Amino acid sequence: MEGKSSHNARLIHAPAPSGDLAEFCGIMLGDGHIGSGQLWVSVNAQTDLPYVPYVQDLFEKLLSAIGLHSSNKVRDQVGIPGWIFGSREYRRRFIRGFFDTDGSIYRLKRFDAVQMSFSNRSMPLLDGTRQALLDLEYHPSRVSDHSVYLTRRRDIEKYVQEIGFGNAKHQFRAKAFGVLPTVVPTDL
Numbered sequence: 001m002e003g004k005s006s007h008n009a010r011l012i013h014a015p016a017p018s019g020d021l022a023e024f025c026g027i028m029l030g031d032g033h034i035g036s037g038q039l040w041v042s043v044n045a046q047t048d049l050p051y052v053p054y055v056q057d058l059f060e061k062l063l064s065a066i067g068l069h070s071s072n073k074v075r076d077q078v079g080i081p082g083w084i085f086g087s088r089e090y091r092r093r094f095i096r097g098f099f100d101t102d103g104s105i106y107r108l109k110r111f112d113a114v115q116m117s118f119s120n121r122s123m124p125l126l127d128g129t130r131q132a133l134l135d136l137e138y139h140p141s142r143v144s145d146h147s148v149y150l151t152r153r154r155d156i157e158k159y160v161q162e163i164g165f166g167n168a169k170h171q172f173r174a175k176a177f178g179v180l181p182t183v184v185p186t187d188l
Helices: 019-031 049-061 082-086 088-102 123-135 153-162 168-176
Strands: 002-004 009-011 032-035 038-041 103-108 113-119 147-150
Touching (some): 019 032, 019 038, 019 049, 019 088, 049 168, 082 088, 082 123, 088 103, 088 113, 088 123, 103 168, 113 153, 123 147, 147 153
Antiparallel strands (some): 103 113, 113 147
8 A cells, every 4th residue: 555645655555364463453542542643652750651662662563444434433423343353363452452542450348349441432342342342352341421331250351361451450350350360461
């Protein structure tokens, strides 16, 4: 694919579908933004600081248009790029990237249980996330309050074991809640 800047032309190689690309899509559709000539990911300068180099390394591996476009994700109600549903690995990596940016793990004090939520204002994105989780044999809630939830302890333990976190703050919270196994996947 050829991309032209205002001053010179350059060749940009679009990466082939991969796990890294799927995770990148999850990050970008979570807390990312693609603008005219730039892209960025919003992070919390205190809690997400250790996650920044991980995201930077991933971005350095990937360039070009891959089903993500300059737009307002909420206004345009974007969804998961279709190619991600072509592979279990792509679904797992997308879910990881999306959770790392738009997810939360916390204790439900009333029930003394742990819950994970995937939150966003794009309904197609949440519907796709729910479908990807179902495809991976999890038991997500229906979309409600702009979120999809995992509440079954076995699902949360399975998520930690099979998908894991790129964002260390989620690893620390999972460990504090007693759902972190001794070996956590860092690369799928």
